[in-house]
Each structure stands twice: as C-alpha cells, then as structure tokens.
Amino acid sequence: MKRITNVQNLLWASLLLALAGSLRHLAATFASIDGNELLGWLQAVAIDAGLFALAYSIRQRKAARRSTKPLWFGVTLFSGISIYGNLSYGLLAENGTLPAWIAVSRPYILAGSLPVLVLFLSELLSDDRQHAAEIAQREARKAAKKAESDSKFPADLEVANAARFANKEAKKQRLAELYQQWPGGTVTEYAKLLGVSRATVRNYASELGLAIGTNGKVKQ
Numbered sequence: 001m002k003r004i005t006n007v008q009n010l011l012w013a014s015l016l017l018a019l020a021g022s023l024r025h026l027a028a029t030f031a032s033i034d035g036n037e038l039l040g041w042l043q044a045v046a047i048d049a050g051l052f053a054l055a056y057s058i059r060q061r062k063a064a065r066r067s068t069k070p071l072w073f074g075v076t077l078f079s080g081i082s083i084y085g086n087l088s089y090g091l092l093a094e095n096g097t098l099p100a101w102i103a104v105s106r107p108y109i110l111a112g113s114l115p116v117l118v119l120f121l122s123e124l125l126s127d128d129r130q131h132a133a134e135i136a137q138r139e140a141r142k143a144a145k146k147a148e149s150d151s152k153f154p155a156d157l158e159v160a161n162a163a164r165f166a167n168k169e170a171k172k173q174r175l176a177e178l179y180q181q182w183p184g185g186t187v188t189e190y191a192k193l194l195g196v197s198r199a200t201v202r203n204y205a206s207e208l209g210l211a212i213g214t215n216g217k218v219k220q
Contacts, residue, residue, distance in 0.1 A: 019048055019052065023044045023048055025044075025086045025089035025090070026040075026043070026047055026048065026085040026086065027041040029086075029088045029089050029106075030044055030085070032092075032106075033106070043110075043113075043114060046117060047078060047081055047082055047085070047117065048082060050074075050078055050121055051075065051082060054074045054075045054078065054124075057124070058071045064131075070127075071124070077116070078113075081109065081113045084102075084109055087102075088102050088106060168204075171194050171196060171200075171204065172208060175194060175201065175204045175205065175208065176208055178193060178194075187202060
C-alpha cells in the first residue's frame with residue numbers, strides 16, 4: 001500500500017511539473033498577442049487546467065458507465081491547442097521568428113480557444129448536473145417505493161393474523177360439533193376430519209375444555 005502511495009505521489013509530482021512547463025510556454029504564446037503577461041498566464045491556466053479536468057473526468061465517466069465520446073473530443077481539441085502553443089514557443093525561441101503559417105493562424109486559434117473551452121466545459125457541467133439530478137430522482141423513487149411497501153406491511157400482517165384466527169376459531173367450532181356428533185372419536189380421527197395435525201387437535205380440545213384420554217380419545 002505504501003509503495004502504491006509513493007508511486008501516486010511521483011505521478012502527481014510529474015503531472016505538476018509537466019503542467020508548469022506547459023503553462024510557461026502557453027502563457028508566453030498568449031502574451032505575445034497583446035503583450036499582457038498576466039492575462040497570458042490566466043489563459044494558459046484555463047487551457048491546461050481544462051485539459052486536465054477533461055482527461056480526469058474520462059475515468060469517472062467510465063466508472064459511471066456514461067459516454068466518454070464528448071470528453072475525448074475535448075481532450076483531442078485542447079491537446080491540439082496546447083501543442084500548438086508549445087510549438088509556437090519552441091519555434092520562436094529557436095529561430096527568433098515564427099513560420100508564416102503560425103504567424104497567420106495564431107491570432108485566430110488563440111482567440112477561438114477560450115470561448116470554445118468555455119462553451120464545451122459549460123455543456124459538460126450542465127450534463128453532469130442533469131445526470132446527478134436523474135440519479136437523485138431515481139433514489140427518491142426507490143425510497144418512496146420502499147416506504148410505501150413498509151407502510152403496507154403492518155396492515156398486511158394484521159389481515160393475515162385475522163384470517164388465521166378466524167380459521168382457527170372455525171376449526172375449533174367444527175371440532176366441538178364433531179365431538180357432539182361422535183363423542184368417542186380419537187385425536188387421530190378428528191385430525192383427519194379437520195385436516196390438521198394431532199397436536200393442533202390437542203390444543204383445540206384443551207381450549208374447548210376437553211381432555212385427551214390415555215387411549216387417545218377425546219373426552220370431557
């Protein structure tokens with residue numbers, strides 16, 4: 001467990017270092033447009049932090065068995081923008097000037113990256129909130145259904161107990177009638193006629209004030 005924790009710490013450290021390096025390059029690229037270094041850093045953080053959030057969310061969506069296609073699209077798009085910014089920084093540092101295709105496309109790509117990121121992340125957040133609301137609704141329905149089932153249980157139990165009591169009283173009355181008609185019957189014979197066990201006949205006889213002889217016959 002400790003070894004796994006150490007590996008995770010190294011992974012997080014590597015991630016932070018990679019982000020720091022990428023942020024420096026992206027910030028310089030964004031700042032080269034309007035010369036504002038602070039805004040350049042803010043824009044670079046938005047791109048790389050958004051990229052990290054999208055990549056991290058893929059695993060969470062897989063665990064929740066949700067579609068990851070929108071996230072992969074976002075990861076691909078903003079990875080491309082991050083690569084573009086780092087490439088621009090590297091070429092400018094190496095050659096002192098940018099290739100014509102980067103110089104021409106840079107204002108458009110950098111200008112469009114943040115609005116697209118805002119729209120994309122807003123849609124994902126809205127989708128996550130809707131998914132959470134649907135889960136909450138399902139859990140609420142399950143809880144309501146369970147509560148309804150639990151509330152019916154005492155009433156159903158009372159009905160079942162009342163039915164058993166009525167059946168018992170009817171068979172006790174039938175035993176009394178059989179005894180009046182056939183006073184010499186045995187416990188076994190009465191049990192067959194009533195469709196109950198001999199122990200039940202003994203209990204009924206006891207409640208009716210009847211006795212059981214040593215020969216198994218019911219008597220007063």
